Amino acid sequence: MSMGRGDRAATTAPQCTGTVIASRQSRQILANPRLAVYDNPHTLLMCVYKRDKALCHRGLKDTPSLDRCVPACANIARTDQHAAGLRRRATALDQQAGHVPGLPGERLRDNATRLRDLANAHHRTRTTLQDGTA
Known part of the structure; x- marks a missing residue:
């Protein structure tokens, strides 16, 4: 393929x-x-x-x-909405990678991991109403 x-x-x-x-x-x-x-x-x-x-x-x-x-x-x-979009895009890339063998599939999975890392960093460092500062 x-x-x-x-x-x-x-x-x-x-x-x-x-x-x-x-x-x-x-x-x-x-x-x-x-x-x-x-x-x-x-x-x-x-x-x-x-x-x-x-x-x-x-x-x-x-x-x-x-x-x-x-x-x-x-x-x-x-924003939080951008981070959620990053997670959705990462999921789509992982699904696509399941159908693509070899190096191209690995690149798709690597991109998915990078997008999730960005979303995780956002959620780890964001300020929310519960923090009392938003």
């Missing part, structure tokens, strides 16, 4: 890791008129765009290149 072009792209495409933020912080960011916030559902992240910190195009534009997210970019943030 050979992999299709889309499957190869999914296993080798660069992924954004971002910074973990709490829901309260997310609401504050969205409410701040001085910030440009872009929600990118395809990459499961928000870009809290600050041109001087953007790695997607080195500050040459006034908007981010959401299809060129750089994992170390300081503008990246995630």
Whole structure:
């Protein structure tokens, strides 16, 4: 069984890791008129765009290149909903990996593990209402 072009792209495409933020912080960011916030559902992240910190195009534009997210970019943030999406995508990759032998299947499983690690980091470090700080 050979992999299709889309499957190869999914296993080798660069992924954004971002910074973990709490829901309260997310609401504050969205409410701040001085910030440009872009929600990118395809990459499961928000870009809290600050041109001087953007790695997607080195500050040459006034908007981010959401299809060129750089994992170390300081503008990246995630919410609880993004973390849940990461888990769903990881489950889908694991299911797909069950049908793909060899190295391509391993890459799919590795991507699934990385996505779960991002979601786990979010849930480990987030601030919630139960903490009394959100």
